[in-house]
Amino acid sequence: MQEQPDGLIAELQAKNPKAFERIYERYSESTFGIINSIIHDKHLAEEILQDVFIKIWNNAEKYNSSKGRFFTWILNIARNAAIDKTRSKAYKNKQKNLTTEYFVDIIEEKTSLSSKVDAIGIKKYINVLKPYCKKIINLLYFQGFTQAEASEELDMPLGTIKTRNRNCMNKLREILTS
Amino acid sequence: MNLNEYISSGILELYVYGALPEQESIAVTTELKKHPEILKEVEEIENALSQLSTAAAPYNPEALLFSIQQKITNKTNTATVREHPASQKKNNLVLYISWAASIALLIGLISVINQRNKLRENINAVSANNVQLEEQIDDAQNNAKKTKELLNVFRNKDIISVPLAGQDVAPTAYAAIHWDEKNKQVYVDAKDLPKPPQGKEYQVWSLTLEPLTPTSIGLLSNFNEDENKIFILENPNSSQAFGITLEPKGGSKTPTMEQLYTLGVIKNS
DSSP states (O other), X not given: XXXXXXXXXXXXXXXXXXXXXXXXXXXXXXXXXXXXXXXOOHHHHHHHHHHHHHHHHHXXXXXXXXXXXXXXXXXXHHHHHHHHHHHSHHHHHHOXXXXXXXXXXXXXXXXXXXXXXXXXXXXXXXXXXXXXXXXXXXXXXXXXXXXXXXXXXXXXXHHHHHHHHXXXXXXXXXXXXX | OOHHHHHHTTHHHHHHHTOSOHHHHHHHHHHHHHOHHHHHHHHHHHHHHHHHHHHTSSSOGGGHHHHHHHHHHHHHSOTTTTHHHHXXXXXXXXXXXXXXXXXXXXXXXXXXXXXXXXXXXHHHHHHHHHHHHHHHHHHHHHHHHHHHHHHHHHHOTTEEEEEEEEOTTOTTOEEEEEEETTTTEXXXXXXXXXXXXXTEEEEEEEEETTTTEEEEEEEOTTTTTOSSOEXXXXXXXXXXXXXXXXXXXXXXXXXXXXXXXXXEEOOOO
């Protein structure tokens, strides 16, 4: 269990380059995964990841802990940067058919060993998630949909999105701790 | 506020997703500063999402750090002054990164080999176990088949069942004979006969009364080894009674009446 490294974040905000390195170490791989799940292109994902961390360095003082988690702050920057890219003309021309729950495919195809998490272990169980769980987590978390947008996209009543997502996340947490 | 209800409402997941409007987000932050249970839940959710996202990364992007640092310093410093120390730093860093990468690769390879060996051992153990299980299943199937046959015999209404009561030599002995007259077969249930002593065997006799004429119908061979103690013998005779005597191994021509263990007469219905 990792807590939010508040001291480190304060150092980052004070423009300490060492703190930046440690923040990078801590958050870069998950951020890379978020970007990759949206953009579906390793090479572009690398580019975006670099932009995102430059932004984190330049705008660190804008993070306000009363508004949310540092993880969420980075998530927002990464998601926005990646989604912006998917809207660019060059990208649209390149990519046509994207499967919707791409994060599942990536994990299933993953072969790299150099990861901080046991991706092979996760890969074994990720398909235990119900199809609607994959959809709901993809939309709300990776694609940054609001509840209303997800409700429309999934054709689910707005009132049930929150609890369904909670159930799906509980399942995911079970998978990750097993 | 009911903490459990609050946690299970699903609002915390949306908080970590960044899917809540700003005012609601600020409200959640206030709550999690007040309640350690909420903070813990948020940390667990964040942790799970972090793992999930990390699993979706193509690889650990450690190597990109240097290029990011360069872009940052290029922006903040005017290029000329720091050129020399920066390039030296670069060399050291490249060296460091290559060493780190080689060591990581080596460790990775060793752990893969270890895992492979362990898996092999596991497979061997599992397949040995499998063979044993298959044998057990076979045995069980054979037993079940036998039992089924016997059940059919006992359910057949044409079968004549004769209880054989214990006699003087062995008052507590008991046996039963189920005679399938049509198929000329008897099923001897000898579960309650005492173990025959070394060198002796039970012999089963078909008797006709007046005059008393015994005809041997067979031996209960391998008595001790037989598990269910049910023996199937041929009986072509028109029997009126059955008896079991203890005889020397191989049987006798006529029954040794002093060694008559059980006897039963067929009741004419």
